[in-house]
C-alpha cells in the first residue's frame with residue numbers, strides 16, 4: 117500500500133456541534149456560535165501557518181433559515197461583526213476571502229461588507245478562505261445548470277469533448293481544487309448538502325468533538341489521519357506503486 121504523506125491542499129469543514137456544546141454548559145445556543153467563531157479563527161490561522169492553500173467552512177446552510185429567528189439573527193450579527201473587525205487582519209495576513217452561496221438573501225449591509233472584504237483581499241494568495249453562507253450543494257449544481265441554460269450554452273454539454281470540465285467551470289468553487297480532506301465535527305456522519313459534487317473523492321473524517329472544542333491539536337489529528345490514507349482515485353494499490361517507480 118502506498119500511503120499519502122502530503123499535506124492536504126484543500127480542507128473543507130462542517131463546523132457542527134455549537135448548539136450541543138452550549139447546552140452541555142447550560143448556555144444559550146448563541147454562546148456556542150460565539151465560541152465556534154473563536155475555533156474558526158484559530159483553525160484559519162493554523163491552516164495559514166502550516167501551508168494549507170484552501171480552507172472552506174460551512175457557516176450557514178440554505179436550510180439554516182428554518183432555525184428560530186433569534187438564532188438566525190445571532191448568526192448574522194456574528195458574521196457582520198467578524199467582517200467589520202477582521203478585514204484588516206485578512207488583508208495583512210495574505211488571506212483571500214471568498215464567499216459561496218446565495219448572498220442576495222442577506223441584508224444589504226451584510227452583502228456590502230462581504231463584497232468589500234472579498235474585493236480588498238482578492239490579490240492575496242497565502243490562504244484561500246471560503247465561507248459557505250446560504251449555501252447548499254444541490255443549489256450549487258442547479259445554479260450551474262441555470263447559468264448554462266441562461267447563456268444558451270446547453271449545446272456545450274453534448275458537443276464538447278470537455279463537457280465535464282466545462283460543467284465544473286460553472287460551479288461556485290470552480291477556481292479551487294476539490295477538497296482533499298473533509299472534516300465534520302459534532303458526531304454526525306453525513307455531508308448535509310455541503311459541496312456534494314466536489315467531495316466525490318475527498319477523504320472523510322468524522323469526529324465527536326464539538327466545533328467549539330475543535331482546536332489546532334484536533335486539526336493536527338485529522339491531518340495525521342489524512343496522511344495515513346491511500347488515495348487511489350479508482351486505481352489499484354499496485355498501479356499507484358508502479359506510478360511511483362516511473
Ligand code: FPP
Nearest residue numbers: 131132133134135136149152153175194195
Ligand atoms: C452548526 O452547529 C453550526 C452552525 C450552523 C453555524 C456555524 C457558525 C460558526 C462556527 C460561527 C460563526 C461563523 C461565521 C462565519 C459568522 P449547530 O448549531 O447545528 O450545533 P448542534 O448540532 O449542536 O445544534
